[in-house]
Amino acid sequence: EGGLPPNAAVMSWRGEKGGIEAAKQNHKVVMSPTNYAYLDYNQGDPYIEPPIYASLRLNKTYQFDPVPAGVDPKMILGGQANLWTEQLPGIRSAQYMMWPRGFAIAESVWSPKEKKNWTDFVTRVEKQFERLDMAQTKYARTIYDPIITAKKGEGNEIIIEMKGEIDGLDIYYSFDETHPDNFYPKYTVPLTIPKDALNLKVVTYRRGKLMGRQIDLPIAELKKRAGVK
Numbered sequence: 001e002g003g004l005p006p007n008a009a010v011m012s013w014r015g016e017k018g019g020i021e022a023a024k025q026n027h028k029v030v031m032s033p034t035n036y037a038y039l040d041y042n043q044g045d046p047y048i049e050p051p052i053y054a055s056l057r058l059n060k061t062y063q064f065d066p067v068p069a070g071v072d073p074k075m076i077l078g079g080q081a082n083l084w085t086e087q088l089p090g091i092r093s094a095q096y097m098m099w100p101r102g103f104a105i106a107e108s109v110w111s112p113k114e115k116k117n118w119t120d121f122v123t124r125v126e127k128q129f130e131r132l133d134m135a136q137t138k139y140a141r142t143i144y145d146p147i148i149t150a151k152k153g154e155g156n157e158i159i160i161e162m163k164g165e166i167d168g169l170d171i172y173y174s175f176d177e178t179h180p181d182n183f184y185p186k187y188t189v190p191l192t193i194p195k196d197a198l199n200l201k202v203v204t205y206r207r208g209k210l211m212g213r214q215i216d217l218p219i220a221e222l223k224k225r226a227g228v229k
Contacts, residue, residue, distance in 0.1 A: 009077065013037075016068050023068075023075035032080040036064035036108075039083040039101050044142030045215055052087055058143050059165055061104040062121060065113055081105040092138045099132060099139035100125045122166050144204050144212035146171050146187075150226040153192070158226045160191040162202065169204045169211060177201075182208060193219055 004010070009028040012019025019029045031037075034054070041056035042049035049055075066079030081102060088094050103125055107116065122143065132139045146162045146169070153159045162171050171187040174180040175197040182205045193200070197219055204212035223229070 011080065013082065019076075020068050020071055023071045026075065028077050029071075029075055030077050030080050031066045031068070032082055033064075036061055037079065037081045037105060039081050039097050039105075040085070040087060043097070043101065043140050044145045044213075045148060045217075047217055047221055048213065048215055049142075050087065050093070056101070057147075057165060058101055058104055058125075059118065061101045062108065062116070062118060064105060064108040066109050067113075079105065079109040095138040096140050099137065100128065100143070101140075103128060119167065141212065144169065144206075145215060146202055146204055146212065148200075148202065148215070148217060150222040152226045152228050156228065157192050158222055158228055160193070160200065160222060162187050162191075164204065168206050170206065172203050172205065174201045175199070179203075179214060181205075181210070193222065 004022070004025070004027060009030070010019060010022040011030045011032055012022065013032045013034055015035060016031065016033045019031050019033070023029045036056070038054070038056060039061075040052065041054045042052045043055065043057055046055055064079065067073045067076050083094060083098055085094060088097065104121070107121060125143070129139065129141070143165050146164055149161050151159050151161070162173075164171065170182065172180045172182055172184040173187055173191070174184055175194050177199065178201075180201055180203050199219065200217045200222060202215045202217070203210065
């Protein structure tokens with residue numbers, strides 16, 4: 001915007017467009033797009049995460065490629081993750097936002113794109129969880145939380161869909177105000193909300209072991225997500 005001196009380098013954070021344009025004008029670029037590299041965004045279900053204006057899950061962070069398509073790699077200095085702290089009250093909050101997404105950014109800037117593998121990455125992240133536990137470092141376990149979406153059906157009913165961010169998770173739920181475990185109904189097909197239900201409560205298990213947090217979503221929140229008043 002407004003032109004650049006010939007020797008200027010650019011850090012591109014408002015998406016990738018600015019970095020691509022700068023590189024094509026022969027400026028060196030550091031790629032730091034909000035949609036992949038802003039680690040101050042919440043990283044699980046926004047209803048139970050810190051009240052931040054945007055979300056960025058680990059899987060999306062892992063898709064970061066610091067060299068956009070159609071750009072000469074020689075013009076890309078590298079990539080950068082940003083952890084702005086105006087909404088973080090302390091170091092434990094900063095740790096929670098950094099890990100494990102910091103691993104995803106590191107692998108994205110240090111490894112060739114063709115070498116990246118999400119399933120293998122998750123396995124290695126879980127080993128890092130053990131190390132972080134030993135170091136008493138706070139981190140997010142949101143990869144074990146299901147992704148819950150709601151949409152309006154043809155008859156104005158609300159249809160709820162759930163999926164795991166990683167493979168191998170079983171999702172169990174309740175609508176009756178009790179706390180679900182792995183003996184409750186298992187999610188297999190999209191759900192509709194029973195009459196008079198107040199909340200959807202969800203947990204995840206893997207091979208009989210509780211993995212994620214219990215997520216309690218009011219029906220009012222699900223209606224909001226579905227665009228139903």
